[in-house]
Amino acid sequence: MATIVEYTNKRSPLNMYPRRIVSPVRGKTCCARKMAQIGGIEHEGERSYFYRRCKLCGYTVRHFLSAPPPDRPSGQWEDSSKSLLKLVG
Ligand SMILES: [Zn+2]
Numbered sequence: 228m229a230t231i232v233e234y235t236n237k238r239s240p241l242n243m244y245p246r247r248i249v250s251p252v253r254g255k256t257c258c259a260r261k262m263a264q265i266g267g268i269e270h271e272g273e274r275s276y277f278y279r280r281c282k283l284c285g286y287t288v289r290h291f292l293s294a295p296p297p298d299r300p301s302g303q304w305e306d307s308s309k310s311l312l313k314l315v316g
Pocket residue numbers: 254255256257258259261281282283284285286
């Protein structure tokens with residue numbers, strides 16, 4: 228299944244998880260601290276991920292558990308990523 232996230236700057240951010248999410252094209256500095264998991268763990272092939280969405284600007288990424296997310300904004304995610312990894316074993 229393709230991602231449910233639509234990246235656009237032409238519409239307001241929208242969270243209609245699990246059906247659809249409208250996200251700004253790029254994250255901002257708020258995202259490093261305001262990102263929160265939405266939904267549960269999903270699977271694509273052999274990879275597992277969940278969606279993380281910024282409560283402030285709506286920027287959404289897929290957070291892969293088996294590999295670093297390809298499009299994470301620069302920021303300090305390392306600590307939360309590690310603790311999340313512990314949660315899923
Ligand atoms: Zn943000």
